[in-house]
Amino acid sequence: MPRMFYIALGAAVGVVTVRRAARAASTLTPAHMAGSLAQSVQDFVADVREGMAEREDELRQALGIGASDGGDAGAPGGTSDGRADVPDVADAHRR
Numbered sequence: 001m002p003r004m005f006y007i008a009l010g011a012a013v014g015v016v017t018v019r020r021a022a023r024a025a026s027t028l029t030p031a032h033m034a035g036s037l038a039q040s041v042q043d044f045v046a047d048v049r050e051g052m053a054e055r056e057d058e059l060r061q062a063l064g065i066g067a068s069d070g071g072d073a074g075a076p077g078g079t080s081d082g083r084a085d086v087p088d089v090a091d092a093h094r095r
Contacts, residue, residue: 060066
């Protein structure tokens with residue numbers, strides 16, 4: 001009886017091992033790795049762009065230059081005498 005137990009146990013361990021090895025081998029194929037890498041890069045780029053947009057909004061708010069000031073938000077601003085239309089830095093720190 002103990003022999004039969006160890007034979008069944010060995011067969012079960014062998015089946016589990018072969019299934020895990022086959023699963024690992026299928027995830028390490030070049031096509032799967034390329035797809036996984038491409039998706040990771042796309043996710044990273046999307047996260048970086050989201051962070052850049054958030055930081056840009058923070059900087060615009062801190063400098064007091066919102067996108068609703070009229071015209072293109074990315075266009076360089078200025079006054080009629082050629083000075084940049086940027087608030088005084090000392091005033092920004094006092095707030």
